[in-house]
Every structure is written in C-alpha cells, then in structure tokens.
Amino acid sequence: MPKMTVIRTKLHRSISEKWKLKSVTVSREPSGKYFASFLFCCENQTAEKRPAEKFLGIDFAMHGMCVFSTGERAGYPMFYRNTEKKLAREQRKLSRCQRGSRNYEKQKKRVALCHEKIRNQRKDFQHKLSAGLAKNYDAVCVEDLNLKGMAGGLHFGKGVHDNGYGLFLSMLEYKLEERGKYLIKVDRYFASSKICSVCGKKKAGLSLAERLYYCECGNRMDRDINAAVNIMNEGKRIFAECA
Ligand SMILES: [Zn+2]
Structure with missing residues (x-):
C-alpha cells in the first residue's frame, strides 16, 4: 500500500501477472x-x-426468494436461519447492557459480527445458486423487475431489498455471460401470473391470496411455478425473435 508498510493479506483469487492494477479500495x-x-x-x-x-424460467417469490419453472424452490438453507436466531439473541443481550460501558461495546461488536456473518452467508448462497444455474442452463428467463417500484408499489412490497434478489440477478447475469450464455429479461408488464401455462388462456384477475392456479383446461398448479413456466415460454419467444 502506498504510504504504508507491507500488509499481510488473505487473497481470495490468484492474480495473473498479465493484469494491470488500477486501484485498491480499503474498507x-x-x-x-x-x-x-x-x-x-x-x-x-x-x-x-x-x-x-x-x-x-425464474419467478420471484416472497418466501424463499425464487421459484423455478422446473417446480423447484430456492430456499435459504436452515443453518442460515440459525445465524438469524443467534443475531436476535445477541441483540437482546445488547439491549440489556448499559450504553457506553465496556460490556456494551463488546456486545456491540458481537452483534456486528453476526450481521456480517449473515451477509456473507447470503452472498455465499446467491453465488452458489447463480453458479449452478449458469452451469446447467443455456438461457435463464427472468422478469425485468423495477425493484424500486416494487418495494413500495402495488406488488405488496415483495421484500426485494431483504433477500437481495436484484444482487442475485446481477450475479447470474455475469456468470451466464462469462460462459457465452443468456439472461433473458421478460417485460415486467407481461402477465406471468394470470396466464395458464398449459393452454395459454388469460384470467381477468388473480388475487395474491390465491396460491393455486386453476384453469378450465384442467391445469392445477402452484401459482409461482405457473408464473415461472410462463416467464420461460415468453423468454423463449423473445429469444427466437432476436436470433
Ligand atoms: Zn389452461
């Protein structure tokens, strides 16, 4: 580091000699x-x-982050939840410490460590999930979400900020790109949840409380999975048009 002594570090990637260092940001x-x-x-x-x-096809879901057109769900593993429980416990302890005391400062650091661990686990989960998808699929279709609009808007504040779906999508995008693959964004006004993924018929309305999609054609499906299949089909259509 300029103007400093040599600092011991732990490198997370090997650095090629051909690369040129542009900047270092310390935080x-x-x-x-x-x-x-x-x-x-x-x-x-x-x-x-x-x-x-x-x-x-991927559909965003409030619980468990997202649902795939294969019918699978991407839920956070249980051991991540345990860290959240631990955080709640440490925060309770902190509230009982006297502000400004030595114990308070110590406990504050423990709480910060917990937050950091949760952040890292979340990122780890998102990296692994996106890496697996980029490896196994040629094209992943997603809804082009207006994240800001969604958090406060008609969509019931889907909790986008909480589970970092936007961050996950950007990871997925660059990982697919690195492999010469595609992230296809479907128009956010595409009625993914109202269309029947089997016969293509569109419902006039579907309330958020209806968790199952029923259609006259006999299709009975989890509403999120139905939406994920629609997003995939729409993505395929867009891809075929562009190719
Ligand atoms: Zn149908």
Missing part, C-alpha cells in the same frame, strides 16, 4: 475487519455466444 466492516478490493484491467474474457437449448 472497514462494523465488526472491525478490513477488506481491500482490487480493480484490475485485463483482456476481455467474455465467451463467444452459443445456441441456447436448455431454458429455465
């Missing part, structure tokens, strides 16, 4: 840990685009 977490983020300049590594055969 400090509330827990007291330091992080340095390195920006390098390197050759464009984006892969050649290739034909898409395996498609996946």
Whole structure:
C-alpha cells in the first residue's frame, strides 16, 4: 500500500501477472475487519455466444426468494436461519447492557459480527445458486423487475431489498455471460401470473391470496411455478425473435 508498510493479506483469487492494477479500495466492516478490493484491467474474457437449448424460467417469490419453472424452490438453507436466531439473541443481550460501558461495546461488536456473518452467508448462497444455474442452463428467463417500484408499489412490497434478489440477478447475469450464455429479461408488464401455462388462456384477475392456479383446461398448479413456466415460454419467444 502506498504510504504504508507491507500488509499481510488473505487473497481470495490468484492474480495473473498479465493484469494491470488500477486501484485498491480499503474498507472497514462494523465488526472491525478490513477488506481491500482490487480493480484490475485485463483482456476481455467474455465467451463467444452459443445456441441456447436448455431454458429455465425464474419467478420471484416472497418466501424463499425464487421459484423455478422446473417446480423447484430456492430456499435459504436452515443453518442460515440459525445465524438469524443467534443475531436476535445477541441483540437482546445488547439491549440489556448499559450504553457506553465496556460490556456494551463488546456486545456491540458481537452483534456486528453476526450481521456480517449473515451477509456473507447470503452472498455465499446467491453465488452458489447463480453458479449452478449458469452451469446447467443455456438461457435463464427472468422478469425485468423495477425493484424500486416494487418495494413500495402495488406488488405488496415483495421484500426485494431483504433477500437481495436484484444482487442475485446481477450475479447470474455475469456468470451466464462469462460462459457465452443468456439472461433473458421478460417485460415486467407481461402477465406471468394470470396466464395458464398449459393452454395459454388469460384470467381477468388473480388475487395474491390465491396460491393455486386453476384453469378450465384442467391445469392445477402452484401459482409461482405457473408464473415461472410462463416467464420461460415468453423468454423463449423473445429469444427466437432476436436470433
Ligand atoms: Zn389452461
């Protein structure tokens, strides 16, 4: 580091000698840990685009972040919930400490560490999930969400900010791109939840309380999965038009 002595670090990636260092940003977490983020300049590594055969549709879900057109759900693992319980416990302890006392400061650091762990676990989960999808599918179709509009708007404040769906999508996007694959964004006004994914008929309305999608054609499906399949089909259509 300029104007400083040599600092011991833990590197998370190997650095190629061909890369050119552009900048270093040092930050400090509330827990007291330091992080340095390195920006390098390197050759464009984006892969050649290739034909898409395996498609996946994803629908955002309030519980468990998202649902796939395969019928699977991406829920946070149980051991992440345990950290949340621990955080609540440590916060309760903090509220009983006298403000400004030595114990208070100690406890505050414990709470900060808990927050940091939850953040890291969440990021780890999002990285692993997006990496797996980018590996297994050629094209992933998602709703082009207006995140700001959604948090306060008609959509019941889907909790977008809480589980970092937007961050997950950006991870997914660059991971697909690196492999020459596609993230297809479907128009956010596309009626993904109202259309029957089997016969294509569109309902006039569907209340948020209706968790199952029923159709005259005999289709009975979880509403989120029905929406995910519609998003996939719409993505396929857009892809075919652009190709
Ligand atoms: Zn139908």
